[in-house]
Amino acid sequence: MLQLQAIRDRKEEISNALKKRNIDADTLLDTILQLDEKRRTTQTQLDATLAESNKLSKEIGMLFKSGKAQEANVLKAKTVALKEASKAMGDLLNTTAEELQTLLYQLPNVPHESVPAGSTDEDNEEIFSEGEIPTLTNNALPHWELAKKYDIIDFELGVKIAGAGFPVYKGKGARLQRALITYFLDKNAAAGYTEMQVPHLVNEASGLGTGQLPDKEGQMYHVGEDDLYLIPTAEVPVTNLFRDEIINEKDFPICYTSYTPCFRREAGSYGAHVRGLNRLHQFDKVEIVRIEHPNASYQALDGMVEHVKSILRELKLPYRILRLCGGDLGFTAALTYDFEVFSTAQNRWLEISSVSNFETYQANRLKLRYKDEHGKSQLAHTLNGSSLALPRVLAGILENYQTEDGIQIPEVLVPYCGFDSIN
């Protein structure tokens, strides 16, 4: 959520920046400013009425104490009108504040200056690529065929017990998955991220805090009976650990990593591109989250990118990094780098990590603040990234590491797996 003060001060600038998202926000911004003005005027009037009322009440109290009941009753009569007036103003204030809040929720984050203009993923800007794309034999298979051939992932079995998009990992497939999770967590811990285990279901306030609610409600599984949401990413519970917190400036940076399953309804996505592990309703992911001082957040973002690079380098997977264009940028992010691994047998790039800086957008919703050197509360910056998402990394490994004799396990994973090939 954008800060009202920023909209008051820099409306033109914000409006122009939002054009990169192909949004014309002028009308919305103007309405917000009008409501803000109305809210403040109402507040001032209400405050004055309450002040008057408070003053009279104190006088009444004193008069009763000194036994002047008659004079007190005269004053009491005067408060009746004040009470009615303040009730009406209070109601107006509430409805105005609600309207304002609703509109503020509709405004996405302001893109960082480096975000390229554009409308679709084709306009994303490739900024880096590394790793050799292997030459596979003619009878190379996509990962869903390999999964069947070596009996390591069973999609049909998952359909039986849950539905499409809920695969069952078997034997060495399950072991490889667990190895990857442990390996990722170890790498993140070594880079200074503290490992956390968090709830996989969250309440509404948490969804609002990180921006999944109110807009993307349909993307999350909702347990109606208890009004809880299954997390779409560990970002939600981990970042919300800091909701309504004022942290000490010297505690920066706060670096957490967490492994969780992720649940996404993915309503409306079907077809060839969602085959196999490409798009699932439940998948595993290891996430990194940082809470940063505003001065340090972009440096931190670069650090996170370098960290993810170092993992992909060790796994020896061919990958590229994209800077998302305005049209492809998530609602809450100011700047996002996507990592994509090349899936050789499918001949396409698969997104395996998304690393973002949200600046104060989430912090404003979360009321996540720190005390600056003057003792004033300031909003912190939040960042997060996948390090890494499991299924597509697994797909990349299966497809890129396949040989006539089976699938080789990347060297760094062998100690975690306890085997060096699947055949």
Place this chain on the structure above:
RNA sequence: GGAGAAAUGGCAGAGUGGUCGAAUGCGGCAGUCUUGAAAACUGUUGAGGGUCACACCUCCGGGGGUUCGAAUCCCUCUUUCUCCGCCA
């Protein structure tokens, strides 16, 4: 799931209708003393709105009510604790 008790500032913990944004202790910050630190002493220390700055307003788990006036009384929801039941 049943019965009872409770929810107050970073923490602990007073406060049962007016002078309470709230005693006291701990913690934090600043200072005195000290070569330095500790101890001791002194001061300071919740959040938000509003204002050029004051004033002023709101907040004692959430919501609603009674009253001229609510941390304090009433209703309701949520959470926590104790006991019972069930249970990985």
